[in-house]
Amino acid sequence: MPGNPTYGELEQRVKVLEKNAVELRQTKERIRHLNAVLSSIRNVSRMIAKEKNQDRLIREICRSLIENRGYYNAWMAVKDNSGILCVAEAGLGRDGIPLIEKLTNSGLENCCGNVLSCPGILTIQNPASFCTDCPVSHIYEGRGAMAARLEHSGKIYGILTVSVPEAFSTDPEEKALFQDVAADIAFALRNIEVEEERRQTEDKLRDARDELERRVRERTVELELLSSKLLNAQEEERKRIAGDLHDGIGQSLSAIKFMLETVLERNSTDAAADFASLKTLVPMLQKASEEVRTIVMNLRPSVLDDLGILATVGWFCRQFRTVYSFIRVEEDIDIREKDVPDPLKTIIFRVLQEAMNNVAKHSHADCVWLSFKKNRNAAVELLIEDNGDGFDVPAFLSVRSSEKGFGITGMKERTELSGGIFEICSAASAGTVVRALWPHQR
Numbered sequence: 001m002p003g004n005p006t007y008g009e010l011e012q013r014v015k016v017l018e019k020n021a022v023e024l025r026q027t028k029e030r031i032r033h034l035n036a037v038l039s040s041i042r043n044v045s046r047m048i049a050k051e052k053n054q055d056r057l058i059r060e061i062c063r064s065l066i067e068n069r070g071y072y073n074a075w076m077a078v079k080d081n082s083g084i085l086c087v088a089e090a091g092l093g094r095d096g097i098p099l100i101e102k103l104t105n106s107g108l109e110n111c112c113g114n115v116l117s118c119p120g121i122l123t124i125q126n127p128a129s130f131c132t133d134c135p136v137s138h139i140y141e142g143r144g145a146m147a148a149r150l151e152h153s154g155k156i157y158g159i160l161t162v163s164v165p166e167a168f169s170t171d172p173e174e175k176a177l178f179q180d181v182a183a184d185i186a187f188a189l190r191n192i193e194v195e196e197e198r199r200q201t202e203d204k205l206r207d208a209r210d211e212l213e214r215r216v217r218e219r220t221v222e223l224e225l226l227s228s229k230l231l232n233a234q235e236e237e238r239k240r241i242a243g244d245l246h247d248g249i250g251q252s253l254s255a256i257k258f259m260l261e262t263v264l265e266r267n268s269t270d271a272a273a274d275f276a277s278l279k280t281l282v283p284m285l286q287k288a289s290e291e292v293r294t295i296v297m298n299l300r301p302s303v304l305d306d307l308g309i310l311a312t313v314g315w316f317c318r319q320f321r322t323v324y325s326f327i328r329v330e331e332d333i334d335i336r337e338k339d340v341p342d343p344l345k346t347i348i349f350r351v352l353q354e355a356m357n358n359v360a361k362h363s364h365a366d367c368v369w370l371s372f373k374k375n376r377n378a379a380v381e382l383l384i385e386d387n388g389d390g391f392d393v394p395a396f397l398s399v400r401s402s403e404k405g406f407g408i409t410g411m412k413e414r415t416e417l418s419g420g421i422f423e424i425c426s427a428a429s430a431g432t433v434v435r436a437l438w439p440h441q442r
Ligand SMILES: Nc1ncnc2c1ncn2[C@@H]1O[C@H](COP(=O)(O)OP(=O)(O)OP(=O)(O)O)[C@@H](O)[C@H]1O
Pocket: 358, 359, 361, 362, 363, 386, 388, 389, 390, 391, 396, 404, 405, 406, 407, 408, 409, 431, 432
């Protein structure tokens, strides 16, 4: 039978009971703290799911982290390669202002380089003596701090720092929870970044589409004008041909018909007189035949189909010299007929015809240089340069399409529609150069 405990034994038991009571209180306190942290983390997760704005997100997360007294205070800074993007805090109050200023002015690397270079959680048991140059470390007196970089897929987005009771700052469960919340925040920041990139790409695409639509609209208007000008030009051409036929061949044929009828009606027996009358018809027929040839030449010189582009260029220059004898024409032809693809031949002739007509009509030049070559890059190049008055090309281009001539627009359209590049350079008193180039004609 055990006897009554001695006084010493009782004292011993009281000490054990007291120790157990302290441990129980600490355990309860720890459980209360962990529950508070868990509840904060739940709020953070909700926030992450719904908030897509970076500033608001980090502000709300800081607020949630201190809301249930899980942490005394929390602050977070987000950066990119150019520096700090945003900083938020909760629980620091006015003490947080110098911290935010310091981070914003000197950057995260200078202030929290040790956190950025640490892959796990950095636990600081006594920040007041450890972070001596930190403007808020004095309010951590008697508390511990945990800090972690916000990292996702190898990219560091910033840091998160919280202060906790000193005893909990080294608790593995506490650290594991903090690590999880830092990882979740980094993931959310990555999502916001992806979303931002997607939005920027969409903006760029939308801008590109708007620009394209604008250009299509402009081009449509230009093409509509061009097609109406083409119709007008066709009408003009028909009028001109009708005029030529009426005034030229028409007159000649009427004269011939009249002469023949006169001879027939005369019913004379004077063969010599009839012969003389009929003889006068020969030059008339000759003239009519020349007129037909001229009209056909202007429509499409048969020499182009019969003898090719080189012969046509030569023929055109001869014609030009005859008509505009006061303009010297210098030719530099360095290309073979087979180097010019068939579909380009008519286009080259039309560009030459219009550029030379412009020289004659507008330039007051006394010399024109014509160069027609295949250059080193296998491009077919036509160049017409004059030494005349020149003109202000930008001013001409800025004039509304409906108010300007059709020649330059037509040359440009023909060249570009056939895969070429058209350029016209000119300046007052500096002559004019027209250049049409068709790259890579093998
Ligand atoms: N070689 C040139 N020298 C000086 N001015 C020129 C020359 N070529 C063109 N120009 C100027 O550019 C304008 C536009 O020429 P474009 O050929 O487009 O029209 P146009 O000759 O006036 O009319 P169209 O060709 O329709 O009969 C001319 O009116 C003229 O002022």
